[in-house]
Amino acid sequence: MSSNSMSAIKLRRKKNVKKGIQFCLMVCGASGTGRTTFVNTLCGRPVLGSASGTTQPRDYDDPTTAHLEEGVKIKPVTVELELDEEGTRVSLTVVDTPGFGDCVDNEASFGEISTYLERQYDDILAEESRIKRNPRFRDNRVHVLLYFVQPTGHGLRELDIELMRRLSPRVNVIPVIGKADSLTPLELAESKKLIMEDIEHYRIPVYNFPYDIEEDDEDTVEENAELRGLMPFAIVGSEDIVEVDGKRVRARAYPWGIVEVDNPRHSDFLAIRSALLHSHLADLKEITHDFLYENYRTEKLSKSVSSDPTSASYLTTTGPDGDSMDPQSLASQSVRLKEEQLRREEEKLREIEVKVQREINEKRQELLARESQLKELESRMVREGTPLQQHALQHQQLGGGNFMDEEDDETRGGA
Ligand SMILES: Nc1nc2c(ncn2[C@@H]2O[C@H](COP(=O)(O)OP(=O)(O)O)[C@@H](O)[C@H]2O)c(=O)[nH]1
Ligand SMILES: [Mg+2]
Known part of the structure; x- marks a missing residue:
């Protein structure tokens, strides 16, 4: 660091x-x-x-x-x-x-x-x-x-x-x-x-x-x-400073005396x-x-739950006349609410995961398809004995090496 x-x-x-x-x-x-x-x-x-x-x-x-x-x-x-x-x-x-x-x-x-x-x-x-x-x-x-x-x-x-x-x-x-x-x-x-x-x-x-x-x-x-x-x-409050016995203290000064804010006998x-x-x-x-x-x-x-019609299952914890619930059921209810929220978040994450996985699979399929196309092309060339020049050209197009080298090799190998 x-x-x-x-x-x-x-x-x-x-x-x-x-x-x-x-x-x-x-x-x-x-x-x-x-x-x-x-x-x-x-x-x-x-x-x-x-x-x-x-x-x-x-x-x-x-x-x-x-x-x-x-x-x-x-x-x-x-x-x-x-x-x-x-x-x-x-x-x-x-x-x-x-x-x-x-x-x-x-x-x-x-x-x-x-x-x-x-x-x-x-x-x-x-x-x-x-x-x-x-x-x-x-x-x-x-x-x-x-x-x-x-x-x-x-x-x-x-x-x-x-x-x-x-x-x-x-x-x-x-x-x-x-x-x-x-x-x-x-x-x-x-x-x-x-x-x-x-x-x-x-x-x-x-x-x-x-x-x-x-x-x-x-x-x-x-x-x-x-x-x-x-x-x-x-x-007693005061924003004024008054001198009492040579000391400057916060106090209220009246004609008949001084009230000191910090004096426990005064306030x-x-x-x-x-x-x-x-x-x-x-x-x-x-x-x-x-x-x-x-x-x-x-x-x-508890109020938001009992007023939320989508969470009818929670209503059962409310008293018969809509009374507030006892502390224990209230506590377990708030735990349930938290769990519910976590569950929903988890679901969302899982959805994202599935989507990404699907995209990866699609790409892989595409790649496989291309690979087999390539293989097929190659084997067809071998089968049909494509003319040398064309073969080399195709090879090069498919990512092969130097044209002249190829020609040399082919000449030798084919002899
Ligand atoms: N006698 C006396 N008067 C005070 C005291 N504190 C504030 N005052 C006075 O009472 C009036 C109202 O005070 P203020 O603090 O504005 O009151 P607020 O309206 O409650 O904010 C002002 O004239 C203050 O100077 C106190 O402890 N004793
Ligand atoms: Mg005020």
């Missing part, structure tokens, strides 16, 4: 290392709950910009644009984050969703968000069933959704319940309270309690830092219990940041792939 291609491989490896672990975060919630500010705080730079598409902070004092949402289209943005001095990197994709408020059609934005989540699953599903994989394929599945609850001091609104309920079968939902510095510590504690009570009461399957006292080690149990105890996380920002980007990144990805995606895949495949 040339040194050139060796260094190309090295370079590629370096690039892969540099790119880091991929992770995708979606932020969702009512307009003005601090989603954009949180993302920019998390990334340490203005990743999500204003409505005009620039990265300048938006002018909220302008009454003509203050009510506008920042871009109604769901568009992922990817940033490379260096997490520590050792160079641990995360390639973070952030998906901001259109905010909703009292005057917006909430149903439409619910639909848009869940369609987005499902589309990422569909892409994987399609890629998985391709015979030849696309090397440039990008997995854009959302691993976690931070749902921003307004800092009202109350529990959840109907809208919050509805949305979290609808999206939690498709994505890990973690509830947070946006702009938590609007509440006093007492109000915040009370609000957290009410929100968790609502989540329990309405049985919303949020991501609750699952652990198993019997199976997991002590540290994991302790860490997860602590994080669970913080739910819903109190978020849960550090806790959620470290859970998302360090401690629970892998778990969130695993649940997304092994559980949420797997469920979606099963649902989708």
Whole structure:
């Protein structure tokens, strides 16, 4: 291998290392709950910009644009984050969703968000069933959704319940309270309690830092219990740097004091940041792939099978009233679908093989026919004793040697 291609491989490896672990975060919630500010705080730079598409902070004092949402289209943005001095990197994709408020059609934005989540699953599903994989394929599945609850001091609104309920079968939902510095510590504690009570009461399957006292080690149990105890996380975001005790920190400065983003006594920002980007990144990805995606895949495949009239034989696995099937028959069904597809591919290949074989046989037949023609011609010449000159000429035409030599030989041999 040339040194050139060796260094190309090295370079590629370096690039892969540099790119880091991929992770995708979606932020969702009512307009003005601090989603954009949180993302920019998390990334340490203005990743999500204003409505005009620039990265300048938006002018909220302008009454003509203050009510506008920042871009109604769901568009992922990817940033490379260096997490520590050792160079641990995360390639973070952030998906901001259109905010909703009292005057917006909430149903439409619910639909848009869940369609987005499902589309990422569909892409994987399609890629998985391709015979030849696309090397440039990008997995854009959302691993976690931070749902921003307004800092009202109350529990959840109907809208919050509805949305979290609808999206939690498709994505890990973690509830947070946006702009938590609007509440006093007492109000915040009370609000957290009410929100968790609502989540329990309405049985919303949020991501609750699952652990198993019997199976997991002590540290994991302790860490997860602590994080669970913080739910819903109190978020404070700020893109401003303020000097506190001679140190420059990210904070919000008010006439009555300073709220520090990274101070655990002021907000849960550090806790959620470290859970998302360090401690629970892998778990969130695993649940997304092994559980949420797997469920979606099963649902989708069973639906497409039972709606496909050509595969009537599979219908027998559906319950008598069209109910969904039990997991085992669903699993065996998806195996059967794969087998069916492979069988069809094999058939196609066999057809091609047969066609090529037939063409080869035809050519061989042709060749044999020509050979026997040639032989016949030769023996006829011998039989008829063709005049010398003509014979030689014919011989030459048939690929024989030099005319004069032939003549010599014939003269001698014939004597
Ligand atoms: N008090 C307070 N205000 C915030 C916080 N985060 C953002 N804001 C302000 O709330 C307003 C809306 O924030 P933005 O991030 O655009 O919210 P989004 O509509 O959910 O994206 C802006 O004026 C922000 O400066 C916070 O943690 N605390
Ligand atoms: Mg925003």
